[in-house]
Amino acid sequence: MAESMKGLKRTCRCAELSEANVGSEVTVMGWVQKQRNKGGIIFVDMRDRSGILQVIFEDGEIDKEGFAKAEKLRSEFVIAVTGEVTKRSGAVNDKLKTGAIEVRAKSIRILSESETPPFPIEADSKTKEELRLKYRYLDLRRPDLQRNLMMKSKVMTLVRQFLADEGFLEIETPILQKSTPEGARDYLVPSRIHPGHFYALPQSPQLFKQLLMCSGYDRYFQIARCFRDEDLRADRQPEFTQIDMELSFVDEDDVMDVNERLLQKLFKEVLDVDIELPIQRMTWQEAMDRFGSDKPDLRFGMELKDVSDVVKGCGFGVFTGALENGGSVRGINAKGQGAMPRKKIDALVKTAKDFGAKGLAYLCINEDGSYKSSFAKFMTEEELKHLVEAMDGEAGDLLLFAADKNKIVWDVLGNLRLEIAKNLDLLKKDEYKFLWVTEFPEFEYSEEQGRYLAMHHPFTMPFEEDIPYLESNPEKVRARAYDIILNGTEIGGGSIRIHQDDVQETMLRALGFTNEKAHEQFGFLLDAFKYGVPPHAGLAYGLDRLVMLMAKEDSIRDVIAFPKVKDASCLMTNAPDVVDDKQLEELSLDVVLPKEEQE
Structure with a gap:
């Protein structure tokens, strides 16, 4: 008893x-x-x-x-x-x-007293995650999860102290707000008092923090809960936490400076790791050309090489066909992997196809200097020699090539590069490589929607010299946006904001908004821009993602107290669940299930 x-x-x-x-x-x-x-x-x-x-x-x-x-x-x-x-x-x-x-x-x-628990309470548990999440209150007793959550608490405390010392004010923004469906899907909340009307849960505090700059608060921050109704991955959840900030009268250098010093403090005080400042910067174009990714992992080399000029006019139709269609031919050199078994090469070919490639060309350089290749018979000895030289190929190397539109080639080789690094155990979790990626494209074209979308969001300032192209040639427009990358993971992103109402209206037109539609969705922001707006900029970190990397975990579920699983459900509470008919009636709602669920 x-x-x-x-x-x-x-x-x-x-x-x-x-x-x-x-x-x-x-x-x-x-x-x-x-x-x-x-x-x-x-x-x-x-x-x-x-x-x-x-x-x-x-x-x-x-x-x-x-x-x-x-x-x-x-x-x-x-x-x-x-x-x-x-x-x-x-x-x-x-x-x-x-x-x-x-x-x-x-x-x-x-x-x-306690009943016998359904699994041992111990670090590095081998129990299936589904069972552990069902009994999450027991799982949270494990020393490794407690260490992670205590680390997260320490990070939040240090962030608050640092930003307060830098003159930031912690200000809360609304959780119940207006739906602005530009980007991920909103979680909607029906209003009982206004039947047929809905609030949306915030995907970020973006518009409100810009309004706080309009209101003269100068430097704002918030450790903010955010919600996105999107498909989940290892580093995503339907609800997550941002370290959110906005600053007035600043440029990119100012935002990067305060954030570099913040990261330096966090890593020193939490992990006793020294971060050398300033953090390296790289344009989006350079990142894509060298690494096939806008969040490159710098812990290893294996950079992409553009060999389009070397193979143009060669006898291999896959290469020349891609070039004729406006694409490119690029390769990576897996040093010392020339003796890779055919079975493993076939697995890399499958990975390439998973990321959109029609195939993957490879060339193994044997120790005696001879070649084993999937395409050598289509090229002359001279052409092969030039290609190997362009790839810095040596005896014992494995050269892999993709030929297609740039977007596919980048995606294929960027992911192959990571796959090979993982297989060779090159991704050391106690090594921390930071990078700023800058000058993103302002827009990306959506085949599905048949229009341009904002790569970051519609409030990102274009480079001044690119503003004339907003409507006439959107592909030429570069954004004054910047992401902070750690070990191949984007841990934060931000931008200089548009603060002139005419540029903001032009931007929204370029995204397909009529003036009427723009004012219907963003009227409160556009109206605020008529009353004296300071130049401003901001950045937001994914707190959970940052702590995941600091704790050397593979999933953000291991740094969140009560996470959801891949279908956005909670195994412990069985949320989401049905509600009483009376509750639906009060909200003037009727639930119509899809046909397959009715049967």
């Missing part, structure tokens, strides 16, 4: 004790990790969020009732123990923070 804490106060957490506390009487409280009964002496590993502490219950040192309680302890019982800190009687456990000490119990209270 559970006992009360009455009259008992915890003096410290389990792993806050050390040899400096030897001789002290302490009261610790936590969970039983395991119990080992050796006859007249019982060893208990006791756990709380700080770590594990060994507690000794010895017959005679503790009364018979206390010893009897210790005998019945099982995993996950919650206990309070009072005793003396002593040096460990057995061998020191170097794996534990408290490995040199133990507490010899004088009294014990069982505060709560």
Whole structure:
């Protein structure tokens, strides 16, 4: 039966004790990790969020009732123990923070008993994620998840301190706001008071933080909850947290400077990692040409080479056909991989096809200098020699080529580069390579919608010299946008904002908005622009994504207390779920299920 804490106060957490506390009487409280009964002496590993502490219950040192309680302890019982800190009687456990000490119990209270948990509460759990997420409250007791969430808390505290010291004001923006369906799908919230009308949950605080600049607040930040109704991946969730900021009277250099110093502080104080400033910068075009990605991983080389000029006029129709259709031929050199088995090369061909390639041309340079290739028979010795030279090919190398439209070639080789690096174990999680990617295209063309879309969002300032092309030649327009990349993952992005109402209206027209439609969706912002708007800029980090990389995890679910799974559901609470007909009636809603769900 559970006992009360009455009259008992915890003096410290389990792993806050050390040899400096030897001789002290302490009261610790936590969970039983395991119990080992050796006859007249019982060893208990006791756990709380700080770590594990060994507690000794010895017959005679503790009364018979206390010893009897210790005998019945099982995993996950919650206990309070009072005793003396002593040096460990057995061998020191170097794996534990408290490995040199133990507490010899004088009294014990069982505060709560536990059924046998559905899986062991231990670090690096091998239990299936679905089961762990169903019992997330148990999963969160695991030391590695607790370490991650404590790290995230520390990051948020440091961010607040740093930005406050830099003159930022923490200001909250609305969660219930107007739907502006430009980008990802909104989560909608029906209004009871206004039947047939809906709020949207924010995809970001973008418009409100720009309005705060209009209102003269100068430097704003918020650790903001955001929502996007989109398909999930390992580093995405339907609800997530942004470190959001906006600054007035600044340019790109100002925004980058404050953020570089913020990152430097976070990595030093949380991980004791020194980040060298300034962080490298690279234009979008250079990133795509060299790495096939606008979020390149700089922890390894294997850069793309454009060999279009080298192979034009050669006898290989795949290469020449791509060039005739306005595409390019590019390759990567997997150094020292020329002896890769055919089975593994076939797997790379499949990966290339998964990313849109019709095929993948390869050339292995044997140790004797001869070639093994999928296309050598279509080219002369001289043509092959020039191609190998252009790729810096040497004996033992594997050369891979893609030929198609630039977008496909970049996508294929950029992803192949990562796949090969993963296979060769080149992606070291304790190495941190930062990069600013700048000068993104302002627009990208959507075949599906048959129009140009904003690559970032409709409020991103174009380069001044490109403004005349907004409507006449959108493909030429570069955005004053910048992303901060870490190890091939975008951890944040921002831009200089449009602050002139005429440029903003032109931008919206270029995106296919009539003036009427623009004012219907963004009228409050456009109206604000008539009353004196300072030049302003901003940036937002994905907090969860940043902490995921700092914690060396592969999924943001491991740094979020209660995450959703891939279909955006919660296995623990069974959300989303049906609601009462009365609730639907109050909201003037009727649910019409798809035909397949009706059957």
